[in-house]
Amino acid sequence: MWSNFSIALVTLLLVLVAVFLWAVAVFASGDSIPLSSVNMHLAVRNLFFCIAAFILLCITAQLPIRRPIIVKLMVGFGLLFLGAWQELLNTLVHSDWLLVRWLEIVGLPGGVLAASLGLFELGKAYRLNRLLLGSYRKIEHSLATVDQLTQLYNRRYFFATCPDLMLSTQHHGETAALITLRIANLQETNRNLGYQAGDAVLTQVARLLLRHTRSHDIAARLSGRRFAMFLPNTRPKDAEEIVQRLLMHVEHIGIRNDAGDEIVQRIDIEYVVCCAETGETFEELLQRARQNLLMLEH
Structure with a gap:
């Protein structure tokens, strides 16, 4: 039985392998843009977004939260990472693949939607845990200070x-x-x-x-x-x-x-x-x- 850490590590490695193979396929099938024509400002911005999305993906993979929430967050940040990666590739190579166009349309908006839904549910779970923790503390304080039969102080x-x-x-x-x-x-x-x-x-x-x-x-x-x-x-x-x-x-x-x-x-x-x-x-x-x-x- 794999631990949560092992599953998270394998997931991240598979994502890295997938985006690397995707980049190789795009460069092999498309036309590279000359370095002098590359918009460096846009390329640096897209690279920053890629790194930020991958860091969020790594952090999410280690969170000790319920699986339905972590799946939504992983899908959301994963799509954001793929969308930002494709935007970076677009500044370096021109490709007419239909799949590339589809990823440009779906990646970033779908990632934002899935991540927002996951964050919303994470906020609900956090508030619920706070309420439960407050209740547990009240019960603990009551057990420590109150006589349970008479409800007087002990x-x-x-x-x-x-x-x-x-x-x-x-x-x-x-x-x-x-x-x-x-x-x-x-x-x-x-x-x-x-x-x-x-x-x-x-x-x-x-x-x-x-x-x-x-x-x-x-x-x-x-x-x-x-x-x-x-x-x-x-x-x-x-x-x-x-x-x-x-x-x-x-x-x-x-x-x-x-x-x-x-x-x-x-x-x-x-x-x-x-x-x-x-x-x-x-x-x-x-x-x-x-x-x-x-x-x-x-």
């Missing part, structure tokens, strides 16, 4: 973003609050109603967290049943009000168990609100919140 993004956000908040003399929450009866829900019901609880709690956050707040799922909300420029009273509104909506929610039955489930939320102290780092704030939340278990 633990990695939370710990990568919040320290800098807290430093910026402290630099501007503003206060920041950290709310950590835990669904106390999630394991009981999984055990009694099934994991599908537990996932529904996590999803609905996450949806409520998103509903009660501002655009610059960071809401994340830190572990199986533990969530956190980092709230820049937020006073302790405001953070407490956010939690109370959340608890009011999440106390009873409708979910489906593994059997598909819809039931109303009570959700027990344990939470801690901690506000950043002067000179405190984000790691210290998070450790203080974690210890306070652990104390609620005892």
Whole structure:
């Protein structure tokens, strides 16, 4: 099985052999124009066009693009090369061959048409690839930063973003609050109603967290049943009000168990609100919140 490089190389060699044999045939059958009568300016121009068309043909042969597009481009630039080559021969020899006249008529216009069609399709493919690449990057970013079940930020993004956000908040003399929450009866829900019901609880709690956050707040799922909300420029009273509104909506929610039955489930939320102290780092704030939340278990 030949590689694409081998096919391209053989194609280019065949083109060169063909135009060489064509030139020999034209010179053998036609009348050479005396050197003194040759339009050198026109000959140099046609030679330049030949070289340019052949370079485009060589570049096209190496492009890693779909075969239908590369065929159109190869045909287009090949006809341009042949047409320019024939124009160069016309400045050096006079021939009455019908095939020569046909090549003069078809070569350049046909090459321009085929190359234009190939370039148009290449542009469409490029735009499509850009759209697909953008979609892949969005998906990659989502997988790297977002918890796929709850659509909240994941633990990695939370710990990568919040320290800098807290430093910026402290630099501007503003206060920041950290709310950590835990669904106390999630394991009981999984055990009694099934994991599908537990996932529904996590999803609905996450949806409520998103509903009660501002655009610059960071809401994340830190572990199986533990969530956190980092709230820049937020006073302790405001953070407490956010939690109370959340608890009011999440106390009873409708979910489906593994059997598909819809039931109303009570959700027990344990939470801690901690506000950043002067000179405190984000790691210290998070450790203080974690210890306070652990104390609620005892």
